Amino acid sequence: MKPGIIGKKLGMTQIFNETGQIVPVTVIQAGPCIVVQRKTSDKDGYEAIQIGYVDPSGVKGEGKSSRISRAERMHAESKGVQAVRVLRELKVEKTDEAKPGDQVLVTSFQEKALVHVTGVSKGKGFGGVVKRHHFAGGRATHGSMHHRAPGSIGGSSNPSRVFPGMRMAGHMGHEQVTVRNLEIAKIDSENNLLLIKGAIPGPKGGYVVIRQEA
């Protein structure tokens, strides 16, 4: 199985590497996670494992039964694992032998390995074309009446419609983003922490999936 895990973004800081250089890193609380379900092509039409994030602070799931929905609880119960709220799926090979209850830990990763991090980016609200699509905008002064407007969005009589996919103003951010080939700067297996070089999508406290593809 290719290493993959669910993590919670804790924030950014910097550390020193072996040569004494400063490396900017994102600290991720990566699990511990458990395998909740093994999906097979016979039964589910595709091969995957469903893993759940066990919050080390112990808030979600255990103890506070009111926080966890009945559907979530029963799903975990039917697989005979502890209740978890954050579930994600990872593709696996058909020969993969993961079974419900297996632990997924940061120790499955190696330092210096390149990983892909998928998360939901920070929401930016309704953004204009300058902010959202990096349009240049118009002139600010000298009688210009064209400041941050998009300009022409197409011909009038021909084609007499707006082409699909035309870049316009609209909701920005809060979409799934994957940042690829980030280096693992450090692994703290004792506290289940991953320190990944560079920035990752989403706010502090947001959930991300870290996968190693190569």
Added chain:
Amino acid sequence: MSNIVNKIEKTLLKKGLPAITPGDTVKVFVKVKEGEKERVQLFQGVVISLKGDGMRTMFTVRKISSGVGVERIFPLHSPSIDKLEVLRSGKVRRAKLYFLREKLGKSGRLKERQDEASSAE
């Protein structure tokens, strides 16, 4: 949540560093890697700036090397700093001593601070 980030930063802090302030003349022992070998290089000068806090603290050391002003910026907690020694403390009235860049020769020197710390030595 951010407690964990703070904890990580704390483990990187060096202990037993001398308290340095702008105006101090310091000796910085820098580890330099040359191929396989590692040796210690000396950089001695006046601290003209100290900024940031925690493990992000950076300080600038200025010296005049064969008539040319040279400045080096170091992270205070960098593992490549082998040792740090304070030789003298200058009497200064501001936090950033960038005015020293315009001074040449004798006018670029700082008067020694006459407080309890230096008189006790």
